[in-house]
Amino acid sequence: DSGVTQTPKHLITATGQRVTLRCSPRSGDLSVYWYQQSLDQGLQFLIQYYNGEERAKGNILERFSAQQFPDLHSELNLSSLELGDSALYFCASSVDGYQPQHFGDGTRLSIL
């Protein structure tokens, strides 16, 4: 158990819809990262937050957004969903944004 909690574990929805994925970091970790794992793109970094502030952006689509709340949990919002958004979405956390990241078990998103 990494200590990083992601909910829900599975999500099935339709094209055009909007979903919210939630992540609770390990106790004491200030930084949260979001990654997307798909068959064609592999594991790709989406976005990083540190103590509530956005720190870095990767290959995140404009239809996607995220935030980190004062209690340090984070949400990834995906809107206008397309079939190609079907993937495993991982959250990871680290103490200070520089130490090794610890991953949650992921949310599997299926778009029908």
Next chain:
Amino acid sequence: GDSVTQMEGPVTLSEEAFLTINCTYTATGYPSLFWYVQYPGEGLQLLLKATKADDKGSNKGFEATYRKETTSFHLEKGSVQVSDSAVYFCALSPLSGANNLFFGTGTRLTVIP
């Protein structure tokens, strides 16, 4: 830009065989290097890491040495077990800027009794 090239799989070995999974990287400066393992239905777990040249990371019988001259971080294990069956990812984290990870494509290892 920063990237990781990892040996394509899948790899199938008999129990107690020697394992090598090749990983090379491209990065400016001296990144930190990692191996993560993903068991079926689970998230990624940090297996081992190295933060500077010639460092050797080790854990659970797995080893990898940070080779700056060959920009490599190959994963090795002397005697694999069935329980080692998983997908292994090589990753790097740039020294400067954000600490996000750049992953290789992953190598699926299957160990048969």
